[in-house]
Amino acid sequence: MSCAADDDIDPENPLNKPDVPENVQAAIRTLIEWAGDDPSREGLLDTPKRVGRAWLEYCEGYKEDPAIHLSRVFEEVGGYEEIVLLKDIPFQSACEHHMAPITGKAHIAYLPDKKVVGISKLARVLHGFASRLQVQERLTAEVADCIWDNLEPQGVAVVIEAQHGCMTGRGVKTPGVAMTTSRMMGCFLEDPRSRKEVMSLMGY
Numbered sequence: 114m115s116c117a118a119d120d121d122i123d124p125e126n127p128l129n130k131p132d133v134p135e136n137v138q139a140a141i142r143t144l145i146e147w148a149g150d151d152p153s154r155e156g157l158l159d160t161p162k163r164v165g166r167a168w169l170e171y172c173e174g175y176k177e178d179p180a181i182h183l184s185r186v187f188e189e190v191g192g193y194e195e196i197v198l199l200k201d202i203p204f205q206s207a208c209e210h211h212m213a214p215i216t217g218k219a220h221i222a223y224l225p226d227k228k229v230v231g232i233s234k235l236a237r238v239l240h241g242f243a244s245r246l247q248v249q250e251r252l253t254a255e256v257a258d259c260i261w262d263n264l265e266p267q268g269v270a271v272v273i274e275a276q277h278g279c280m281t282g283r284g285v286k287t288p289g290v291a292m293t294t295s296r297m298m299g300c301f302l303e304d305p306r307s308r309k310e311v312m313s314l315m316g317y
């Protein structure tokens with residue numbers, strides 16, 4: 114006896130992977146050729162489809178407004194008036210100048226006023242903005258602004274450290290070199306003691 118779900122399975126595509134339009138595949142074949150290889154050799158035959166699907170995943174952040182993750186807030190914080198910090202959040206993004214990977218970690222902190230969110234939501238906001246073509250400076254600012262606008266906290270601090278594939282694998286070829294960007298808002302911008310406290314919690 115088969116259930117309804119079985120009927121939905123396409124034997125040609127049992128994992129229900131997204132279709133990759135022919136023009137996208139052709140573009141990737143062109144790139145392979147431009148790089149100096151033969152897109153018709155066996156090992157590369159399915160590469161255009163795989164690359165197409167991979168880019169759908171790398172850029173899945175375009176499908177949503179990351180602020181959606183901050184829409185469910187808890188207003189009863191039991192008098193908690195200290196910094197909330199999510200440290201060492203690994204992430205991957207892609208640089209908009211070379212479409213090369215950006216890999217690194219982020220530290221995200223805020224000092225709540227009346228609203229707090231489930232801690233995993235901060236990582237979801239990061240991933241929402243990271244899963245787009247990015248520059249690190251803008252990613253840092255977008256994450257901080259999103260928390261600032263939606264949680265109306267007393268302060269936000271975002272620090273991102275990342276390696277850029279366009280710098281480690283091409284150009285000056287400097288593997289291991291990381292770039293650090295930060296954005297401080299509210300009390301972390303205005304009050305040196307608060308900034309020092311959050312930076313030391315982040316391990317700086």
Ligand SMILES: [Zn+2]
Pocket residue numbers: 208209210211212213277279280
């Ligand atoms: Zn780049």
